[in-house]
Amino acid sequence: MRVKKIFNNNVVLGADEHGAETVFMGRGLGFQVRPGDLVDAARVDRQFVAQAMPAERLAALAAEIPLDEIEVMEEVVAAARVRLGDRISEHVLLPLADHVHFALARAREGASIEYPLKWEIENLYPAETEMGTAALEIIERRLGVRMDATEALPIALHFVNAQIGSGDIAATVQMTQWLKIALDTIGEDFGLVVDQRSLAAARFITHLRYLFLRARDGKQSPETGGAIGEAVRSAKPLEYACAERLAHRMAELFGRELVQEEILYLALHVSRLTAQPDIAEGTTRAGT
CATH class of the missing domain: 2.30.24.10 (CAT RNA-binding domain)
Structure with missing residues (x-):
């Protein structure tokens, strides 16, 4: 070496x-x-x-952050790995430490930032948000600095980023916006409010996460022919129309086009989600 x-x-x-x-x-x-x-x-x-990120940028981050802060963030990452799984690797450490370094400076100066995706992060990523709150407790215990509770939100996004293997926080923010749009659209189309903490919703959100990343990275599912698509469109017209709406919104907002095969799979996931009895609380389906 x-x-x-x-x-x-x-x-x-x-x-x-x-x-x-x-x-x-x-x-x-x-x-x-x-x-x-x-x-x-x-x-x-x-x-x-x-x-x-480029190696030189990573090294520059490491050089700018005090070692005691990096050591604290190692404890945070280790705790996150226990709570969230092995996808929380050491690769999240320096980007997370970089964010926390500047957040600590704001906390010491009594400054705060308003995070516009507060509702979305708390509801779409409850486990990561809880870990973000736990991270603030670790930071306060180790460094003696109490940070604003909203700082748990960007920390949660770093954990989401680590799990989906995306190095781009901006893409994770876009994905979060689209997840909220998707659940709202399903609610409008089917006359229900999705309980985002239900198991069915969690599975659906996981599918949407990876669908968004495949579209971003140009790694969408290959076309297998139109016969299956026509069959699904005939059997599940509302679900297919909803999936097409979601694809249109992704293209409109983020410039990422979904191929027909992905729209087909999305329609099937919409069908599976809306068929579950535990996804809505105090709501009824459209037309019932």
Whole structure:
């Protein structure tokens, strides 16, 4: 492992044993070191292989954040992995620590930010929101800074981002907006209010998350012919029309077109969701 660039006494950019660009951190790791030198493995406390952002940007983040804050965020990420699963990997640590670093500065100055997606995040991602609140408790216990309760929301989005493998928070925000639109549209079309904490809704939201990302990444399901689509359209006309509305809204708002195969699968998921008895509270279906 050799050093490529020194960012400060504690952070260097180098290459691991496989040649992958890696951020190495450790106290004194960059002291009196030059590019081309071997990385002192005995001083390495943690290392990160660049994935969601350029390696130099990742190293710059690590260099800007105090080590004590990074250590606290390691505790937060470990707790999140227990609560939310193994998809919460170390790759979320530095982007999350970067956000929390500036949030801590705001808290110390008594400043706050209004987050416009408060309702959507709390209702679409309840487990991640609860973990965001737990993160604030860990931060207060370890660093002695009480942050505004709304700071749990962007932390929750970082956990959502980690689970779906997206390095782009902006895309996760767009996805969140579309999820809310989708549930509202279904409510309008079928005359019900979806209980977003029901198991059926959770499964449907999971499908929508990955559908949105496939559309973003150009990895949609391949076409298999029109016969199945026509059969579904005939058997489930309301569900198919609803799926087409959702596809239109995605294209209109975010410029991402759904292929017919994805619209077909979406119609089937709409049908499965609206057929469940536990999705609505105190509401009736249209026409009943």
